[in-house]
Amino acid sequence: xxxxxxxxxxxxxxxxxxxxxxISFHHHxxxxxxxxxxxxxxxxxxxxxxxxxxxxxxxxxxxxxIDHIKKGVVTKLETNYISPGIGKAISGGxxxxxxxxxxxxxxxxxxxxxxTPIDVAFIAAPTADxxxxxxxxxxxxxxxxxxxxxADAMYAKKVVIITDTLASYPxxxxxxxxxxxDYVVKVDAIGNPQGIVSGTxxxxxxxxxxxxxxxxARVIQASGLLKDGFSFQTGAGGASLALGREIQNIMVxxxxxxxxxxxxxxxxxxxxxxxxxxxxxxxxxxFDLKAVESLKxxxxxxxxxxxxxxxxxxxxxxAERLDAVVLGATEIDVNFNVNVHTDSNGYIIGGSGGHSxxxxxxxxxxxIAPLSRARLSIVVDQVLTVTTPGKTVDVFVSQYGVxxxxxxxxLKKELIKSGIPVTDIxxxxxxxxDVNGTAKKTKRGDKVxxxxxxxxxxxxxxxxxxx
Amino acid sequence: xxxxxxxxxxxxxxxxxxxxxxISFHHHxxxxxxxxxxxxxxxxxxxxxxxxxxxxxxxxxxxxxIDHIKKGVVTKLETNYISPGIGKAISGGxxxxxxxxxxxxxxxxxxxxxxTPIDVAFIAAPTADxxxxxxxxxxxxxxxxxxxxxADAMYAKKVVIITDTLASYPxxxxxxxxxxxDYVVKVDAIGNPQGIVSGTxxxxxxxxxxxxxxxxARVIQASGLLKDGFSFQTGAGGASLALGREIQNIMVxxxxxxxxxxxxxxxxxxxxxxxxxxxxxxxxxxFDLKAVESLKxxxxxxxxxxxxxxxxxxxxxxAERLDAVVLGATEIDVNFNVNVHTDSNGYIIGGSGGHSxxxxxxxxxxxIAPLSRARLSIVVDQVLTVTTPGKTVDVFVSQYGVxxxxxxxxLKKELIKSGIPVTDIxxxxxxxxDVNGTAKKTKRGDKVxxxxxxxxxxxxxxxxxxx
Numbered sequence: 030x031x032x033x034x035x036x037x038x039x040x041x042x043x044x045x046x047x048x049x050x051x052i053s054f055h056h057h058x059x060x061x062x063x064x065x066x067x068x069x070x071x072x073x074x075x076x077x078x079x080x081x082x083x084x085x086x087x088x089x090x091x092x093x094x095i096d097h098i099k100k101g102v103v104t105k106l107e108t109n110y111i112s113p114g115i116g117k118a119i120s121g122g123x124x125x126x127x128x129x130x131x132x133x134x135x136x137x138x139x140x141x142x143x144x145t146p147i148d149v150a151f152i153a154a155p156t157a158d159x160x161x162x163x164x165x166x167x168x169x170x171x172x173x174x175x176x177x178x179x180a181d182a183m184y185a186k187k188v189v190i191i192t193d194t195l196a197s198y199p200x201x202x203x204x205x206x207x208x209x210x211d212y213v214v215k216v217d218a219i220g221n222p223q224g225i226v227s228g229t230x231x232x233x234x235x236x237x238x239x240x241x242x243x244x245x246a247r248v249i250q251a252s253g254l255l256k257d258g259f260s261f262q263t264g265a266g267g268a269s270l271a272l273g274r275e276i277q278n279i280m281v282x283x284x285x286x287x288x289x290x291x292x293x294x295x296x297x298x299x300x301x302x303x304x305x306x307x308x309x310x311x312x313x314x315x316f317d318l319k320a321v322e323s324l325k326x327x328x329x330x331x332x333x334x335x336x337x338x339x340x341x342x343x344x345x346x347x348a349e350r351l352d353a354v355v356l357g358a359t360e361i362d363v364n365f366n367v368n369v370h371t372d373s374n375g376y377i378i379g380g381s382g383g384h385s386x387x388x389x390x391x392x393x394x395x396x397i398a399p400l401s402r403a404r405l406s407i408v409v410d411q412v413l414t415v416t417t418p419g420k421t422v423d424v425f426v427s428q429y430g431v432x433x434x435x436x437x438x439x440l441k442k443e444l445i446k447s448g449i450p451v452t453d454i455x456x457x458x459x460x461x462x463d464v465n466g467t468a469k470k471t472k473r474g475d476k477v478x479x480x481x482x483x484x485x486x487x488x489x490x491x492x493x494x495x496x
Numbered sequence: 497x498x499x500x501x502x503x504x505x506x507x508x509x510x511x512x513x514x515x516x517x518x519i520s521f522h523h524h525x526x527x528x529x530x531x532x533x534x535x536x537x538x539x540x541x542x543x544x545x546x547x548x549x550x551x552x553x554x555x556x557x558x559x560x561x562i563d564h565i566k567k568g569v570v571t572k573l574e575t576n577y578i579s580p581g582i583g584k585a586i587s588g589g590x591x592x593x594x595x596x597x598x599x600x601x602x603x604x605x606x607x608x609x610x611x612t613p614i615d616v617a618f619i620a621a622p623t624a625d626x627x628x629x630x631x632x633x634x635x636x637x638x639x640x641x642x643x644x645x646x647a648d649a650m651y652a653k654k655v656v657i658i659t660d661t662l663a664s665y666p667x668x669x670x671x672x673x674x675x676x677x678d679y680v681v682k683v684d685a686i687g688n689p690q691g692i693v694s695g696t697x698x699x700x701x702x703x704x705x706x707x708x709x710x711x712x713a714r715v716i717q718a719s720g721l722l723k724d725g726f727s728f729q730t731g732a733g734g735a736s737l738a739l740g741r742e743i744q745n746i747m748v749x750x751x752x753x754x755x756x757x758x759x760x761x762x763x764x765x766x767x768x769x770x771x772x773x774x775x776x777x778x779x780x781x782x783f784d785l786k787a788v789e790s791l792k793x794x795x796x797x798x799x800x801x802x803x804x805x806x807x808x809x810x811x812x813x814x815a816e817r818l819d820a821v822v823l824g825a826t827e828i829d830v831n832f833n834v835n836v837h838t839d840s841n842g843y844i845i846g847g848s849g850g851h852s853x854x855x856x857x858x859x860x861x862x863x864i865a866p867l868s869r870a871r872l873s874i875v876v877d878q879v880l881t882v883t884t885p886g887k888t889v890d891v892f893v894s895q896y897g898v899x900x901x902x903x904x905x906x907l908k909k910e911l912i913k914s915g916i917p918v919t920d921i922x923x924x925x926x927x928x929x930d931v932n933g934t935a936k937k938t939k940r941g942d943k944v945x946x947x948x949x950x951x952x953x954x955x956x957x958x959x960x961x962x963x
Binding site for chain 2: 206
C-alpha cells in the first residue's frame, strides 16, 4: 500500500510517461536543485523524448538540460524565469520551439484551467512520508514554502514526490497532502543547501543603491499608504533590502502596524515581522535560511500557494490586496513598460516571476533601478522585451529622481508636495543617453525563440534569437 | 474589491442561484448550526424552489427544512447522516425523491469527481476575512476543523462564506483559502455554541458499556496491533470513550508510542495525545470544546479535509492507514453487515458518516454494541439497512462475548489464544432472540424513500417508507 518506489527510473516507468508528454518541476530549491537533472537523466536513459518541460523557474544548476535539448529529449520549454547561463543557450536558438514564458500567477492559473495540462509532476520535497504528505519546512534540504508546487500536485495526472528525508507516516505538518501523490522516491540528496538559500540576499553598501532606496521610501511615505494596515512586497536585491530597512525604521519610529508582507521572503522581511511592522508574512517562496526558519517556527509566517499569491483566475489573491510593491528592471521605457526577461543585447537573463503579477495587483507599483549599468542606459525609448506593461507601473525611481506614470497625476502631485525630486521619464532617458551615448540598435535574428505570456495568457511580447 | 455583501439575500441573488440547482452545507456546527436555516429561509423568500440540498449531515436543529420540503423549495436531499427528528419525516415520505445517503469519504469524492456538482456552497465559517480566507479555530462559534467543507469550497461553482466573526485581512491561520470564495456575508451568529460542541461525549458508567469497552481493549491488544506506531479511531459514544481510556492505560503502562489518532475528535482523544499515546491527531471534525482548543493550540493536532480523511478516489487517505477503528451499530447481522441508518422499526435515525469508510480502510474494524437495546435484538438475521458491508467488519464485541468474521480465522485464533471469550455471531443472535423474543417482521411501505450509496458510489441498499 506504500507508494514508495525504489528508484526514479521505476517511478518514471510506473507513471506511464511517454514521449511527447508534458512534465513539471518547481524551483524552491533554486540554484541548489538536484531533482530536475536527476529526473531528466533517468528519462533520457529510458529513451523517452520530445518532452515539454513546464518548470516554474530554471537556474544555471540546470545546465545539463541543454544537452537533453540538443538530443531531442526535451523539445519544448515553459517557465517563468531562466537564469543567464541557460538563457544564453536558449537565446542562441538551441530549442526547436519558442520557450513559453509565464508569470508565477499565470503559471498556476494555466495549470489549473488546463491550458498547460501536466502529465507527470516531479516534486522535490525536503520531507515526505511514504504516502506523499510533504513539506519544505524540515529536512537537510529545507527550502521553506512549497508554494509553486501546489498547482502541479493538485492538477498533474501523476505526481512523483522526491525526497531525501523520509518521515514516519503521517507527516503532521504537511503542506501538500498525500491525496495528490502517486509515488514517493527517496534519494540521497535533493539539493545542495548552499544553492537553495543562496547568498544573493545581502544588504548593499553601494551609494547609488542606497540613494535609490532612500528615495523609494520617501515615495512610499508620500503616497499615503504607509500607515496602519500597510502591506508590502519587495525583492531580494541589495537596493530592495536597503529599502526594507528604511521602511522598517519609519514604521518602528512612527509606531505603524502593517498588515502583511508578501514574500518571496528574505531574512530582512522576517526582521520586519519580528519588529512588529507586519502582522503576518504570506509566503510563496523563501530566499534564505532565516526565512526558512521563520516559516518553520513562527505561526505568523504562513505558506501560501502560487494561486493564493497571484493567480489571475483565482476568485481573489493576495497580490490584489497589496499596497506597495518594489520591483527591479533591466530596462524601463518612456511608456513605463519594464523588461526583466532580456539584457540590453537581447539575451534571456531572467523572466517575470511574480513581477507582472504584483505590478498589476498593487495599489503602488514602484520600479527601481540605476540610470545605467555597465555603461548601458536602463531607461530607453522602447524596452527590448515587455515583461510588465507600463499601465501597471506607477513610479520609476532612479538615483537622479522619480518619474511618475502620467496615469497617476494624483500621485505626482502628492510627491511634489512632499518635496520629492520628481522628474520626467523622458528626461531620465535623455540623461542616461547623455551619459552612455546613443545605444546601438540591438541586432537580433528573425527567429522567435521565446513568447512572453502576460498573466492572463495573452502574448505580450516575443523574444528573438540573439545574433 | 471586497467580497463582503450586506445580506444573505444579496449573496443568494448575486450567486445566480436558480430553481432546480444544487446547494451544499457542511455540518461542523452540528446541532448548533444556524446557517442552513438562515440560508433556506432567505432562499424561500426569494421564491427559488425545486432545489437539491447536499449537506454533509443534518441535525434536528434543521427541522425547519421539513417545511421547505413541504413547500417545494427543496425536492431532493443528499447527505451522510440524518438525525432522528428529521429522519422521521423523511421516513414518512415527505420528500418527493429518495434521499441519497453517502459516506463522508464518498461525499468528498462525489463532489470532486463531478458526480454531484454543487452550484452554490454555503460555508459557515467561525472566522473569515472579507476575501473569504476562513477558519473554524477562532470566533465565538469556533468549531475546530472545517474538514468536510473543503470539497464544497474547492469544487462549487459559487462559494458563499458566512461568518459571525470578521477578521482583518489576511486571516493568517486560514483553513480554506480566499481563492475559492466568491462572497462573504457577516451575520450576527452562525450557531449556538452549546449545540456546536454538544454534551454527548461523556464517559459512561453503564456496566454493560464498560464490560464491552474492556473486552474491546483486550481484542485490540490480542490482535497484535497495539504496539509502537499504533493508529486508532473511535467514536464519541460512552462505550467508545471508556474504551479510549482503557487503551490509554495500556499504552501508558507499557510505554507504547502510537502514531496517529484519526478524528472525529473528543477531549478524551486529546488526553491521549497529551499523554503521549499518539504523535498526532489527524482531525476532520471536532466533537467538543477540548478538541477545538487542542486543534487551535497544539501543532500536533492537525486539520485534514474529508478527502484526506477517507476519499476512495483520493490517491490515498488516512483511513487506509488505520490500524484499529471502533464503530457502533443499531443492528449487525449474522453476515456482519452493519446498520447505522435506520432503527429496528425502519425509521431513519442516522447514516454512515465515516462508518463504512474507516471499516473499509482499517486493518481491524471492530463493531461494538450491547446485545439488546430497549428489548430489541441488535444482532439479527439480516439488517434492515446495510450501511457497512460485512466483508469490511472484522469483529463484533458484545457484553456476552466476541464474534469474529469467518474471513478472519487468523484473528480468531489469536483471540482464543489470549483467552478472550470468543463466540459465534449466530450464537449471539440466538442469545438475543432468547432474551427479547422473536422480533416482529418490520412493516414497511413499498416506496423507496432513501438510497444508500457505498463509498464507491454503488447502491448498497434502499430504505423504504415507514408504515
